[in-house]
Amino acid sequence: MEVKFENLKGSNLTVDTVYKGGNYGNAGDDPLSKLFPRLGIQGGFRKKKRKDDKSKFSYCVLYTSMNELEWPDYLDEETGIFRYYGDNRKPGRLLTATKQGGNRLLEQVFATLNSKKDLQDIPPFFVFKKASEGRDVQFLGLAAPGNPNISPDKDLVAFWRTIGNNRFQNYESYFTILDTKDEPISYEWLLALCEDYENSLDKAPNAWKKFVSEGRDGIVALKAPKIRKIPSKYEQLQCDEQGKLCINEILNHYKDNPTGFEVCATRLVSMMDSNFESFSLTRPWRDGGRDAIGYYNISTGNKANFPLKIDCALEAKCYNEKSSVGVKHMSRLISRIRYRQFGILITTSYVHEQAYKEVVEDGHPILIITASDIAYILRRNSISTDNIKSWLNSIDNTTYRDNQFY
Numbered sequence: 001m002e003v004k005f006e007n008l009k010g011s012n013l014t015v016d017t018v019y020k021g022g023n024y025g026n027a028g029d030d031p032l033s034k035l036f037p038r039l040g041i042q043g044g045f046r047k048k049k050r051k052d053d054k055s056k057f058s059y060c061v062l063y064t065s066m067n068e069l070e071w072p073d074y075l076d077e078e079t080g081i082f083r084y085y086g087d088n089r090k091p092g093r094l095l096t097a098t099k100q101g102g103n104r105l106l107e108q109v110f111a112t113l114n115s116k117k118d119l120q121d122i123p124p125f126f127v128f129k130k131a132s133e134g135r136d137v138q139f140l141g142l143a144a145p146g147n148p149n150i151s152p153d154k155d156l157v158a159f160w161r162t163i164g165n166n167r168f169q170n171y172e173s174y175f176t177i178l179d180t181k182d183e184p185i186s187y188e189w190l191l192a193l194c195e196d197y198e199n200s201l202d203k204a205p206n207a208w209k210k211f212v213s214e215g216r217d218g219i220v221a222l223k224a225p226k227i228r229k230i231p232s233k234y235e236q237l238q239c240d241e242q243g244k245l246c247i248n249e250i251l252n253h254y255k256d257n258p259t260g261f262e263v264c265a266t267r268l269v270s271m272m273d274s275n276f277e278s279f280s281l282t283r284p285w286r287d288g289g290r291d292a293i294g295y296y297n298i299s300t301g302n303k304a305n306f307p308l309k310i311d312c313a314l315e316a317k318c319y320n321e322k323s324s325v326g327v328k329h330m331s332r333l334i335s336r337i338r339y340r341q342f343g344i345l346i347t348t349s350y351v352h353e354q355a356y357k358e359v360v361e362d363g364h365p366i367l368i369i370t371a372s373d374i375a376y377i378l379r380r381n382s383i384s385t386d387n388i389k390s391w392l393n394s395i396d397n398t399t400y401r402d403n404q405f406y
Contacts, residue, residue: 008034013126013139013185015177015222021135029135032061032128037194045087045102047123050197057123058193058200060105062175063137065130067234070161070241075127075140075177080221081147082127082140086171095158095169103171109145110156110173119212120201124193125175126185141177142185144211144219150174152216161241162385178207179222230357236350236370237321242384243375247348249388250374254318262291264395265316265346269294269369272377279314291316296342311341319349321371330355334364342367348374 003011005020008031022029032046033039039046039061047060062084064073071085087102088095096104112122125143130136146155155174160167183205192200201209210218239247254261259281266279279294292314299307315333317325325347337343342365345351350370351359359366378384383391 005029005031005034010187011035012187013142015139015141015180018131018136018138021133021137023134031135031137032063036061036126037191045100045105047101047105048194051195052197056121057105058197059123059190060125062125062127062143063129064127067130070244072238072240074238075129077224078226079147079149080177080179080223081150082143082175082177084127084173084175086173088168088170091163091166091168093168095171106156106171106173113145113215114152116215119215122212124204124208127175127177141222142180142205142208143175143177144208145173145175146216146219147174147176147221148216148219160384162245163241176219177222178205178211179220180205180207183207230353230360231370233324233350233353236372238372239375243372243379245385246378246383246388247371247375249385249392250348251318251320253389253392258318260396261318261348262314262316263398264392265314266292266294267395268346268374268377269314269344271381272369272373275299276312311338312344313337313341314344314346317345317347317349319347321349324350324352325355326352327355327358330358330366333366334359337365341365344369346374347371 001014001017003017003019005022008019011019013035019031019035021031036046036048036059038048044063045060046063048058050056050058064084066073066075071089072083073085074083075081076083086095086106087098087100096107098104109122112118122145125145127140127143128137129140131138146152157172158169159172160169162168185205186203189200189203189205192203201212204212207220210220212218250261250264254264262281266276266281270276270279273296275297277295277297279292281292294312294314295309296312297307297309313333313336315329317329319325325345330345330351333343333345344367346369348371351368356368358364359368378388
């Protein structure tokens with residue numbers, strides 16, 4: 001569904017609708033400033049102060065291109081959870097000293113949410129992403145801060161980034177797209193938020209009323225189970241600046257030592273899930289499509305009964321982002337998986353669409369780990385540009401000393 005630029009003013013907001021931008025070649029083409037009363041025309045955080053209290057806000061529009069590898073804003077349609085990065089995206093400023101004041105607003109909103117008081121002072125958030133053409137935008141939904149399944153100490157986290165030799169902090173925040181059912185977001189509510197905030201709740205969707213009444217426990221997410229699709233190259237490579245730099249360090253470290261990366265790959269898999277154990281490398285001239293073999297250990301945690309150990313075969317490819325794992329290598333791994341065994345394909349790059357499709361459509365038991373996953377594993381285990389070199393060296397030292405891995 002689309003709404004033409006000339007029809008934007010006064011329009012209601014409907015999830016997944018595309019709102020067309022203008023064609024005049026200037027800032028006036030921005031559709032968001034037409035959809036929302038008294039809204040500015042720039043920035044990812046666009047907010048409107050309340051008429052009755054200038055220290056608070058009527059509403060906030062969150063806009064994202066969803067295409068920045070360094071700042072991977074992301075909507076999980078299956079859970080309704082929306083990850084959004086703050087507006088301190090370049091070095092040179094303190095965490096909350098941003099021009100748009102977005103990080104300051106995040107602090108205020110999440111503090112109110114977690115205090116469970118004055119929830120009516122939390123402004124509604126309207127999430128848009130860049131559509132495919134020009135200045136067009138797509139409405140992703142009405143969002144509330146937090147999520148019932150995310151701990152209050154995890155839904156707003158300050159972290160460090162490095163660009164060049166400069167370190168700085170930014171926020172990673174988590175919102176939930178609310179299930180507004182068949183209720184569109186009415187323009188009358190948007191106008192009331194600006195003109196009569198105190199009584200605006202009467203015109204709000206029921207999902208927002210429930211959130212204001214119950215806080216985090218009142219969040220009902222818009223969940224849309226996926227019809228499984230093949231991840232795009234972008235999705236498989238997507239990671240932040242730290243992740244990209246760490247991937248590059250791995251590529252440089254193993255460019256002349258592919259066997260070394262096989263050991264690194266087993267370490268990454270074990271860090272991803274500690275139930276993976278006892279990996280050993282296969283001989284290079286007899287690997288048969290498997291660089292390593294290991295076990296996945298399923299146990300109750302008690303000592304009374306034996307754990308279940310499932311064999312797995314691992315194939316590792318240390319490629320740059322311009323090279324993909326193709327059908328040939330994937331087929332070779334598939335053909336070498338024995339009965340009651342599963343495979344792991346891990347690469348610093350991505351898997352070509354055709355190879356990925358073969359795995360999914362034929363139901364092969366292959367776990368695929370690409371650059372995006374590797375960056376996430378490293379970050380979760382506190383490995384960054386500050387210590388990645390020493391971590392890689394420690395793997396090499398372990399290799400030559402023991403000749404056995406996990």
